[in-house]
Amino acid sequence: MTPAEAASPEQALPEGAHPFLAAAGWGTAAVEPIPGDASARRYFRLRRPGATAMLMHAPPPGEDPEPFLRAARWLDANGLRAPQIIADDSAAGFVLLEDFGEIRMREYLDAWPQDEHEVYTHAIEALLQLHRLPPGPFTQYGLSEYLREVRLFAEWYCPVQGLTVDLAGYTQAWEQVLGPLLARQRPGVAVLRDYHAENIMLLGGLEKQGLLDFQDALVGHAAYDLVSLLQDARRDVPEELERAMLDHYIARSGADAHFAEDYARLGAQRNAKIVGIFVRLWKRDGKPRYLDYIPRVWALLERDLAHPALAPVARWFDANVPAALRDPAGRLGGTFAA
Structure with missing residues (x-):
């Protein structure tokens, strides 16, 4: 044509x-x-x-x-x-x-799952290369942006589930959780913000990876893109692989003792945001297919909330989101019928 x-x-x-x-x-x-x-x-x-x-x-x-x-x-x-x-x-x-071609990391691993450890290791190595650079020409990923993003959960998910929630308490809980990592993300690294298996192209070899969808890059915490990769909204990453890749990054980067807890903080932040975004894509933009990803993202969010560093936010969820809406098998229910 x-x-x-x-x-x-x-x-x-x-x-x-x-x-x-x-x-x-x-x-x-x-x-x-x-x-x-x-x-x-x-x-x-x-x-x-x-x-x-x-x-x-x-x-x-x-x-x-x-x-x-x-x-x-x-x-x-x-x-x-x-x-x-x-x-x-x-x-x-x-x-x-x-043109980077048509071989995305996602589809390659669907066909060749035995290469999963190797492919993810190369993706971690690319992040290590990125994080050795001075921060790029991007604005800071500050508290106001983190809070704007997590409010998407309260603004979009909660209303479609008929929930009236404590919005002020929600913001305060996230301020408590995210505040400690702000100093640790300075001077920061370039954060691509959507670094996952559908945005990584394989260019003629497993170790040659092309990047896509980085237009929203900011300067922020090194753990953020790790969360994006290892807590993937669109692909199941085995927990043992997630742990191995996180350990690999920490060992190779010399990250500080707070890195694993900051990974959990940003995991919860990102996953709460994504639940809100996927509901918004359905309600505002007429794209219901993203609802299919919500159970996976919710399960990841629950794992992150179990970390002690997330205690204030976990308490808010316990008080404001009923257990019936947090069950992986029935979370969507009839409310999410497209």
Whole structure:
């Protein structure tokens, strides 16, 4: 299918794409739409003889490609494999990218589970490489952002479950839990924030990993991307593998004695946020498929809440979220019927 032959709204290139691609030398390429993700961004694979590329459309005002471009160029300049930028028009929301192919870590491990330990070890090594760098050109992941994110649980999950909860107590509990790690995340490391098996591409070998979906990068705690990888919302990571990879990171990085408890703090923070986001994707954005992930994320959240460092937040959950809504087998119930 050439650009001129795109047949449906889902397949058709966005308005303005043709002149952008022509100027970049890809005007006659065949176009293959790529299924979308949780954002409003759209992707297309372009094919011409002997070469492929990816077109990303992140249209303003809802999207802005500049954070992606800034992070991609910084990562590439520092030896990590983000897609190289072929051409861009930020004002129109177009970015033409290197194509990393179709072998994601997620699908590779579905086919070759015996390689799980090796693949995750390489993913941890990539994080170690990232964390040896000075913090990137990103803003700080501060308490206000942590709290804004965890409030998504109270703002979206609790109402659809018919819960009236203590919002002030919720915020205060998280302030108690997250406060101690703030000093430990300075000067901080680049935090990609969505570092997991569906955003890691395998580039011609298990040790060669390409990075995707890093446009929301901030400077924060080294444990955050470990949580994203090892407490994956979309893929079951065995607990023994999670523990082995966490131990590997701690041993190789020389992390301090508080690192494991901070991992639990950020695990609970991230998982509470994700439950809220997945409900929002359903209720606001009409994407109910993300509800299928909620039982896994809830189970991870419960494990994190069991850590002593999470005691204030765990008490809040015990007082505000009934046990019937915290049962892995029946948590979604009829309330979440799409």
